[in-house]
Amino acid sequence: MPAVPAVLSDDYVERCLWQSQVDPPERTPGPLPDRADVVVVGAGLCGLAAADTFARLGRSVVVVEREPLGWGASSRNGGMVIPELKAGPRTLEQRYGPVGLRMHAEVVEAFEYVRDLATGDDPVECSWAEPGMLLVAHSTRHVAAVRGLVDELTEVGESAHVVERNDLHTEIGSDAFVAGAVVERTGSVQPAALHAGLARRALHAGAEVFDRTALRSVRPLTVGHEVVTTRGVVRAAEVVLATNATADAAVPHLERRVLPVGSYIIATEVLPADLAASVLPTGRMVFDTRNFLAYWRLTPDGRLAYGGRRNMDPTDVADARDFLYDQMVAVHPQLAGVPVTHAWGGAVCVTLDRLPHVGQVDGAWYATGCNGSGVALNTWLGHRLAESICGEAPLPACAELRHRRIPFHSFRSAYLPWVGRYLSLEDAR
Ligand SMILES: Cc1cc2nc3c(=O)[nH]c(=O)nc-3n(C[C@H](O)[C@H](O)[C@H](O)COP(=O)(O)OP(=O)(O)OC[C@H]3O[C@@H](n4cnc5c(N)ncnc54)[C@H](O)[C@@H]3O)c2cc1C
Numbered sequence: 001m002p003a004v005p006a007v008l009s010d011d012y013v014e015r016c017l018w019q020s021q022v023d024p025p026e027r028t029p030g031p032l033p034d035r036a037d038v039v040v041v042g043a044g045l046c047g048l049a050a051a052d053t054f055a056r057l058g059r060s061v062v063v064v065e066r067e068p069l070g071w072g073a074s075s076r077n078g079g080m081v082i083p084e085l086k087a088g089p090r091t092l093e094q095r096y097g098p099v100g101l102r103m104h105a106e107v108v109e110a111f112e113y114v115r116d117l118a119t120g121d122d123p124v125e126c127s128w129a130e131p132g133m134l135l136v137a138h139s140t141r142h143v144a145a146v147r148g149l150v151d152e153l154t155e156v157g158e159s160a161h162v163v164e165r166n167d168l169h170t171e172i173g174s175d176a177f178v179a180g181a182v183v184e185r186t187g188s189v190q191p192a193a194l195h196a197g198l199a200r201r202a203l204h205a206g207a208e209v210f211d212r213t214a215l216r217s218v219r220p221l222t223v224g225h226e227v228v229t230t231r232g233v234v235r236a237a238e239v240v241l242a243t244n245a246t247a248d249a250a251v252p253h254l255e256r257r258v259l260p261v262g263s264y265i266i267a268t269e270v271l272p273a274d275l276a277a278s279v280l281p282t283g284r285m286v287f288d289t290r291n292f293l294a295y296w297r298l299t300p301d302g303r304l305a306y307g308g309r310r311n312m313d314p315t316d317v318a319d320a321r322d323f324l325y326d327q328m329v330a331v332h333p334q335l336a337g338v339p340v341t342h343a344w345g346g347a348v349c350v351t352l353d354r355l356p357h358v359g360q361v362d363g364a365w366y367a368t369g370c371n372g373s374g375v376a377l378n379t380w381l382g383h384r385l386a387e388s389i390c391g392e393a394p395l396p397a398c399a400e401l402r403h404r405r406i407p408f409h410s411f412r413s414a415y416l417p418w419v420g421r422y423l424s425l426e427d428a429r
Pocket of ligand 1: 046077213263368
């Protein structure tokens with residue numbers, strides 16, 4: 001049982017804060033067309049960026065989305081725009097050679113792409129800011145890794161520095177951490193606004209977006225594909241699968257290569273300005289170094305959003321909420337008693353090597369594998385994959401990686417709790 005049960009506001013809802021602040025995105029009325037140059041499956045950031053790019057390159061493009069538009073991870077994430085691949089550029093190069101370095105360069109390009117969407121000509125209004133990121137080490141065992149990351153980033157010209165324990169109070173109102181690292185190239189958005197704005201942008205560019213329309217199967221034809229959906233059949237020269245964690249049995253090859261893992265977020269009431277400043281004086285996007293990492297930030301309207309998960313056991317939003325509240329107050333005792341107004345969850349897409357992947361199944365393209373950091377990455381992957389298919393750019397570097405199956409995928413609910421126990425033990429050391 002959590003030591004500190006969550007304090008709930010009178011108007012508490014199990015609903016995503018971001019979605020409650022944004023009108024539902026626009027979509028295309030009427031029936032599905034029976035032909036298109038491209039069908040994109042999945043209308044998250046990846047699918048919409050692909051659709052927008054195809055349309056701008058003169059292709060007719062139809063997006064089919066199984067759920068109501070704006071339902072998915074792309075609208076309910078932490079809104080942290082982080083150019084990261086779970087390892088620094090030197091480590092990626094040691095593991096994957098020149099492909100590793102290219103992947104690092106591309107994740108920076110991904111960040112620039114989303115920044116340009118949010119701040120360039122015809123910007124997508126999504127409360128874009130660039131507060132930087134603070135990575136905090138919860139144990140002395142992790143300090144070397146934090147220092148190593150800073151070294152690797154500064155070697156390639158990134159602005160990053162170590163924050164020693166004695167100086168941490170300038171960055172975070174907490175005594176829970178032993179050191180930290182600041183990485184300046186990190187942004188923040190209101191995720192549902194980014195998603196809705198990207199949907200609008202793709203529609204205005206000429207894409208057609210149909211929600212509540214699920215892919216059933218993709219069949220390669222002599223030329224092109226037959227795309228069978230719950231609302232009819234579309235013939236298309238190209239198909240792009242942008243389903244990330246939610247890949248389902250419509251494409252078993254892809255489903256077996258991704259692991260959906262739940263992540264949860266609570267949002268507090270709007271904090272008084274002095275309390276908000278006592279928690280995060282510099283307003284950075286914060287992560288810790290645990291396997292079951294916590295991530296937190298101030299929202300554009302001045303709440304604290306705190307996310308994470310306890311372990312790999314089955315859970316629900318209420319259980320996760322109490323755990324997160326307990327952890328949040330342990331890290332920031334000044335928040336004890338502050339009511340939570342919203343709690344929600346969503347699925348993160350984990351791959352075996354914790355890297356993104358681009359590939360083909362029977363001629364249909366896919367981009368997947370956010371591993372918890374897809375706001376920049378997956379958006380750009382959709383854009384770049386569309387450019388590549390149109391012959392305007394090379395494929396992303398991750399297309400050169402082997403995309404391996406998740407072992408014993410069908411039995412994952414039996415073994416994942418045990419994996420979780422091992423990871424929790426490591427975190428407790
Ligand atoms: C709680 C949470 C917090 C997160 N925080 C961050 C963060 O702070 N920063 C960050 O960078 N990343 C974060 N992420 C990850 C980020 O949200 C994802 O990387 C990103 O949204 C992936 O976008 P996507 O378009 O690839 O996938 P999604 O947004 O998941 O879209 C895939 C879509 O495919 C649809 N689909 C699936 N199967 C079918 C089918 N058969 N037919 C039709 N449609 C189908 C689904 O309904 C879904 O809408 C977080 C994720 C979660 C869940």
